[in-house]
Amino acid sequence: MENFRFNAYTEILFGTGQIEHLSRSLEPYGKNVLLTYGGGSIKKNGIYDKVMELLKDFNVIELDKIEPNPRIESVRKGVKLCKENKIDVILAVGGGSTIDCSKVIAAGNYYEGDPWDIVVNPSLIGEVLPIVTVLTLAATGSEMNKNAVISNMETNEKLGTASTKMIPQTSILNPEYMFTLPAIQTAAGTADIMSHILENYFQKTKGAYVQDKISEGLLQTCIKYCPIAINEPTNYEARANLMWASSLALNGLCGCGKSGSWTCHPIEHELSAYYDITHGVGLAIVTPRWMRYILSDDTVDKFVEYALNVWHLPLSEDKFALANLAIDKTEEFFKSCGIPSTLTELGIDRSKFDLMAEKAVKFGGLQNAYVSLTPEDVKNILIDCL
Numbered sequence: 001m002e003n004f005r006f007n008a009y010t011e012i013l014f015g016t017g018q019i020e021h022l023s024r025s026l027e028p029y030g031k032n033v034l035l036t037y038g039g040g041s042i043k044k045n046g047i048y049d050k051v052m053e054l055l056k057d058f059n060v061i062e063l064d065k066i067e068p069n070p071r072i073e074s075v076r077k078g079v080k081l082c083k084e085n086k087i088d089v090i091l092a093v094g095g096g097s098t099i100d101c102s103k104v105i106a107a108g109n110y111y112e113g114d115p116w117d118i119v120v121n122p123s124l125i126g127e128v129l130p131i132v133t134v135l136t137l138a139a140t141g142s143e144m145n146k147n148a149v150i151s152n153m154e155t156n157e158k159l160g161t162a163s164t165k166m167i168p169q170t171s172i173l174n175p176e177y178m179f180t181l182p183a184i185q186t187a188a189g190t191a192d193i194m195s196h197i198l199e200n201y202f203q204k205t206k207g208a209y210v211q212d213k214i215s216e217g218l219l220q221t222c223i224k225y226c227p228i229a230i231n232e233p234t235n236y237e238a239r240a241n242l243m244w245a246s247s248l249a250l251n252g253l254c255g256c257g258k259s260g261s262w263t264c265h266p267i268e269h270e271l272s273a274y275y276d277i278t279h280g281v282g283l284a285i286v287t288p289r290w291m292r293y294i295l296s297d298d299t300v301d302k303f304v305e306y307a308l309n310v311w312h313l314p315l316s317e318d319k320f321a322l323a324n325l326a327i328d329k330t331e332e333f334f335k336s337c338g339i340p341s342t343l344t345e346l347g348i349d350r351s352k353f354d355l356m357a358e359k360a361v362k363f364g365g366l367q368n369a370y371v372s373l374t375p376e377d378v379k380n381i382l383i384d385c386l
């Protein structure tokens, strides 16, 4: 295990009824609130009305229509609203897209230039407005981490930025708020949670046993509860376990003490940057192909660990057969949750693969991944995904 610094700054208010603490969570920062949300799901399921009722003593300015795969244009709009209205705190109500967009707005409020600069170069992030979130989708872990991913469709770039100052102050996690999630978002969100864990589980660092055991437990949580949440959308226990797994998967707990670049995320970000696909869907397609591509004498033992401890497959003398079975299980699981299993199903062909592969390696630092990949390797993986 390597040296690390771990901080879980965010106050989590978890469970039914915790929304009643919303005004108390905002009050320390001031009265001027920028309320951010997406395309309208919170208006349909009543969360918006509840939030507005609780904000009656605040001055609320709204930024709506934040896109899935949030665009830099929404960030620019939000920064303008903050500056014009002397906003004290941002309240993000939604999934990762709304929260990520809000984080960059919060940083952009103190940046004089175009906010795209602070996406490309996180070292330009200075002060950041405080952020409070009400989570409605278990997936990204954005409710408890420092990351934000923003898309620039003009340049076909989807890039991650990060600053500890962008970590939300408080996040309200009510599993009931996910009862209205469509099955595909439940599945894609779970694939995203699993990918966050797998990206850290498969790393070169040895001896991070505790992180790996936590990771295996979280993966099993996803495997157990995603099908239940899909079949019974209002099952509180299933939603609660997925919701908390999402936060724990990417708040630093699984990745601390390990190093190395991630692989599937940079590849998926290229797919979203060119085709605007759902993040978790792209990951569910890429992940099993990547696993199969990197399976070798060097990696097989880790895959055996994955097969035995996550999928509980019976021990076998043939390590490669066991590893392949675990990869099959991964692929079948995503399919059984209703996620498309090929890029062809999403209407994606190979025409942009060369460019995407180059960019994935460049932006993702894939030479430093668990198994170092060249653009040609990435292109081969993408071809396997067709």
Ligand code: NZQ
Pocket (backbone or CB within 6 Å): 037, 038, 039, 040, 041, 042, 045, 066, 067, 068, 069, 070, 094, 095, 096, 097, 098, 100, 136, 137, 138, 139, 140, 141, 142, 145, 147, 148, 149, 177, 178, 179, 180, 181, 182, 185, 189, 192, 250, 265, 279, 280
């Ligand atoms: O926009 P609305 O109308 O709210 O609908 C959303 C959206 O269409 C809907 N939805 C959310 N909660 C709902 C609901 N519908 C019904 N009931 C509810 N309770 O779901 C759709 C997807 O929402 P979105 O916020 O886009 O999903 P997600 O949370 O998966 O976020 C994806 C974004 O986060 C980035 C992804 O790349 C993508 O841009 N990521 C952020 C990370 C981070 N900050 O650490 C890490 C991740 O790896 C990821 O890259």
Ligand code: ZN
Pocket (backbone or CB within 6 Å): 140, 192, 193, 195, 196, 265, 279
């Ligand atoms: Zn992700």
